Amino acid sequence: MQLQRRYSLPNCTLILQGLTDTSDSVELSQTLSILMNAECYLAGEEQPLSGGRQFLASLVEAVSHYAQALLSNIQRTKLPSQDLVRLKRLDFDHHQLVVKVEEPPSPNNQTKTQPASSESKTRLVSLTTVQFFDLVEAIDQMFADPLTLPNFLLPLSPLSKQEVVQQEPLPQRVASPALGLAGLAIATAALVSMPLPELRRPTNPAAPISAESVGDSVDPTQPDTSTSDASTPDASTPETPTDPIASEQPDFRNDLPPVPEITDRQQLLQISTQLYDEINRAWINVPIFDDSLIYRVSATQDGAIIGYRGENDAADSFVDETPLPELLYSPTSTAINQAEPIAQFRVTFKPDSILEVSPWYGYPEAGQPEPQTAPDTSSSDTSPDTSSVDNSSNSATPNSAVGSATERFPEPTDAAPEVPSVPTPDTPAIAADGSDSLAGLAASIYTEIDRRWQTVPDFEDDIVYRIQVDPAGTILAAEQVSPGSAQADRELPLLSLVQADSTATESKPFRVVFKPSGVLEVSPWDGWE
Amino acid sequence: MSVSVSARSPQSEVTTPVPTALDQLPDIPLKVDLCPKRARQQLDFILLALEALDLGGSEALLKVGKELGLQPVIRNRVYLWRLRCSNPLRRYTHRPGLSLTEGKAMAAIACYVARRLTAQIRQLVLAHQQLQEKELPLESHFRLADYLERFRAHFRARMNPKRASVLVYQDDEKLNQLALALLQHLLFCTGTAGAQRFWISLFDGEV
Numbered sequence: 001m002q003l004q005r006r007y008s009l010p011n012c013t014l015i016l017q018g019l020t021d022t023s024d025s026v027e028l029s030q031t032l033s034i035l036m037n038a039e040c041y042l043a044g045e046e047q048p049l050s051g052g053r054q055f056l057a058s059l060v061e062a063v064s065h066y067a068q069a070l071l072s073n074i075q076r077t078k079l080p081s082q083d084l085v086r087l088k089r090l091d092f093d094h095h096q097l098v099v100k101v102e103e104p105p106s107p108n109n110q111t112k113t114q115p116a117s118s119e120s121k122t123r124l125v126s127l128t129t130v131q132f133f134d135l136v137e138a139i140d141q142m143f144a145d146p147l148t149l150p151n152f153l154l155p156l157s158p159l160s161k162q163e164v165v166q167q168e169p170l171p172q173r174v175a176s177p178a179l180g181l182a183g184l185a186i187a188t189a190a191l192v193s194m195p196l197p198e199l200r201r202p203t204n205p206a207a208p209i210s211a212e213s214v215g216d217s218v219d220p221t222q223p224d225t226s227t228s229d230a231s232t233p234d235a236s237t238p239e240t241p242t243d244p245i246a247s248e249q250p251d252f253r254n255d256l257p258p259v260p261e262i263t264d265r266q267q268l269l270q271i272s273t274q275l276y277d278e279i280n281r282a283w284i285n286v287p288i289f290d291d292s293l294i295y296r297v298s299a300t301q302d303g304a305i306i307g308y309r310g311e312n313d314a315a316d317s318f319v320d321e322t323p324l325p326e327l328l329y330s331p332t333s334t335a336i337n338q339a340e341p342i343a344q345f346r347v348t349f350k351p352d353s354i355l356e357v358s359p360w361y362g363y364p365e366a367g368q369p370e371p372q373t374a375p376d377t378s379s380s381d382t383s384p385d386t387s388s389v390d391n392s393s394n395s396a397t398p399n400s401a402v403g404s405a406t407e408r409f410p411e412p413t414d415a416a417p418e419v420p421s422v423p424t425p426d427t428p429a430i431a432a433d434g435s436d437s438l439a440g441l442a443a444s445i446y447t448e449i450d451r452r453w454q455t456v457p458d459f460e461d462d463i464v465y466r467i468q469v470d471p472a473g474t475i476l477a478a479e480q481v482s483p484g485s486a487q488a489d490r491e492l493p494l495l496s497l498v499q500a501d502s503t504a505t506e507s508k509p510f511r512v513v514f515k516p517s518g519v520l521e522v523s524p525w526d527g528w529e
Numbered sequence: 530m531s532v533s534v535s536a537r538s539p540q541s542e543v544t545t546p547v548p549t550a551l552d553q554l555p556d557i558p559l560k561v562d563l564c565p566k567r568a569r570q571q572l573d574f575i576l577l578a579l580e581a582l583d584l585g586g587s588e589a590l591l592k593v594g595k596e597l598g599l600q601p602v603i604r605n606r607v608y609l610w611r612l613r614c615s616n617p618l619r620r621y622t623h624r625p626g627l628s629l630t631e632g633k634a635m636a637a638i639a640c641y642v643a644r645r646l647t648a649q650i651r652q653l654v655l656a657h658q659q660l661q662e663k664e665l666p667l668e669s670h671f672r673l674a675d676y677l678e679r680f681r682a683h684f685r686a687r688m689n690p691k692r693a694s695v696l697v698y699q700d701d702e703k704l705n706q707l708a709l710a711l712l713q714h715l716l717f718c719t720g721t722a723g724a725q726r727f728w729i730s731l732f733d734g735e736v
Binding site for chain 2: 067068070071072073074092093128129130133136137140141143144154156157158159160161164
């Protein structure tokens with residue numbers, strides 16, 4: 001039985017013609033199950049769009065998808081399977097329906113050469129939004145009608161992510177993550193190229209300048225570490241410190257004008273401290289050398305190392321083990337011409353990772369400006385002793401022993417190389433000026449005794465002497481005060497120092513303590529005040 | 530013999546524990562049972578457009594909710610307001626989000642109210658189309674201008690002006706365009722399968 005369904009809307013009328021399925025039961029006899037023809041009358045079009053099942057399916061699919069696109073403003077990438085009907089948006093209110101119409105070949109066009117194929121024409125229909133909505137509504141009503149094509153269901157489903165055309169163009173979308181990745185890459189490269197933090201080599205915790213070890217001097221195999229006067233003539237003249245260095249190092253300093261030398265003790269102390277800190281901080285590698293390396297280092301007022309020279313063979317060969325090459329400050333040409341005052345320092349790198357820095361010519365006003373150049377001694381400590389003497393004397397604590405922080409300990413004999421002994425002058429120190437004569441005297445006595453005390457102490461108690469010292473620094477008398485045995489006298493050098501035939505009128509009493517730990521203490525008998 | 534049938538499927542008005550008004554709206558296979566950002570935004574905007582259309586819009590929303598038996602989902606006026614505030618562009622955004630059921634309820638209410646205002650919506654869309662063709666300003670049509678003005682006022686009062694998406698609409702012209710687009714959406718919501726189409730369009734590109 002032929003059935004017709006008509007869905008009428010103001011702008012669109014959909015007419016379906018078809019048959020009912022005769023095998024159905026009576027109740028379903030009104031159902032249009034088989035479609036024969038579908039016609040769609042649109043407003044403003046005389047001819048309807050018509051076609052069969054395929055046409056209807058294509059129309060429905062295209063219209064439905066387009067309506068969803070209108071609602072969600074998201075374009076589809078997947079084209080409908082059949083493109084008999086397509087929809088395009090012209091502007092906000094106008095949409096274009098493109099229908100491929102197959103026309104049967106007209107008899108007039110048939111020729112021998114032309115095959116009898118059907119021509120396909122495209123029909124364009126322009127619709128406003130309201131008209132399009134009516135078309136959608138007609139189709140929806142058809143689907144909602146249970147009596148029409150019950151197996152034909154409205155194909156409605158949300159678009160999956162893959163089907164959606166991305167709203168933003170790819171470059172814009174990729175820009176942000178790409179920027180992030182680029183930033184990450186740059187940061188990583190920067191961090192990786194940063195140098196690893198330098199390991200601080202384990203330093204002796206009491207290792208400021210005042211705590212330098214003087215133990216090496218006790219070793220019996222060590223020669224007497226008193227100094228030679230190799231550069232005495234230079235030391236006495238404060239005007240030409242550059243010459244010794246210039247003569248030994250073939251560098252730019254040959255052309256330099258003579259620069260003034262710093263002789264102020266405070267300054268020297270300050271520069272010593274700075275130098276010590278600087279070199280200590282930079283000396284991070286474990287010493288691989290067996291001898292101490294001694295260098296004569298020139299430094300400016302602000303602690304910059306402007307030159308250095310090795311004083312012993314070990315120093316020359318192991319110079320790369322020291323941080324001195326790195327710390328060497330190369331002044332610009334203007335700095336050279338300015339003739340900054342400089343000072344010279346003795347820097348010793350010991351194989352047990354101990355660093356010592358002291359002024360080359362000693363601290364002035366301590367009565368010992370004699371040069372301490374002993375190039376072959378690997379463990380001379382007289383100048384460190386001087387500096388340590390000065391440091392503790394400046395602190396002016398009543399019972400502070402001069403150099404009490406230092407320890408005297410025996411050095412292993414195999415570590416000490418055989419070095420030729422340098423003749424030690426027995427000349428006493430030049431007298432200090434009167435400003436702090438007590439400290440100066442104490443310092444000079446300490447230096448003298450320390451220089452002579454080379455043996456390892458094998459007594460068990462402190463040995464205390466009371467000595468009389470004249471302003472020139474010579475020891476006039478010495479008597480043992482502690483209840484020690486006479487054996488100590490033989491070991492200790494005091495008696496050899498006594499010059500009883502001096503005719504000095506003034507003499508001050510001093511207290512000298514020899515401790516079994518190797519520490520020497522010299523202090524005024526009546527205190528520092 | 531021909532039979533002409535014009536059918537319009539009725540909404541179910543039977544109150545059941547699970548409101549059948551929502552049965553027509555299919556479940557969307559999302560990973561989480563929450564409406565995505567765009568869906569929340571669109572739902573709020575559609576309700577906003579409905580309120581701008583009709584002065585009694587807000588009341589109508591609640592009344593329809595009751596009629597459809599959606600009280601278990603949309604309990605009261607405040608609850609509806611909180612659900613609408615899940616729109617991320619609002620000034621006071623409600624954090625917990627919108628469940629699928631609540632979203633369905635809002636879509637159903639919106640389409641039901643829109644259907645009642647079908648004539649008005651069609652008239653306004655037609656008016657706009659004619660004004661465009663004749664190149665007349667939008668203010669020429671009183672009711673359209675009224676709708677646009679009310680929409681603009683509601684939008685600016687409720688949406689957070691600091692958000693970038695809202696800053697786009699600082700211009701009146703742009704906001705008018707949004708209002709007109711929503712009017713078109715409302716037109717489609719009035720259809721037979723309007724609620725379904727609208728609901729599914731909310732999840733385009735999210736599945």
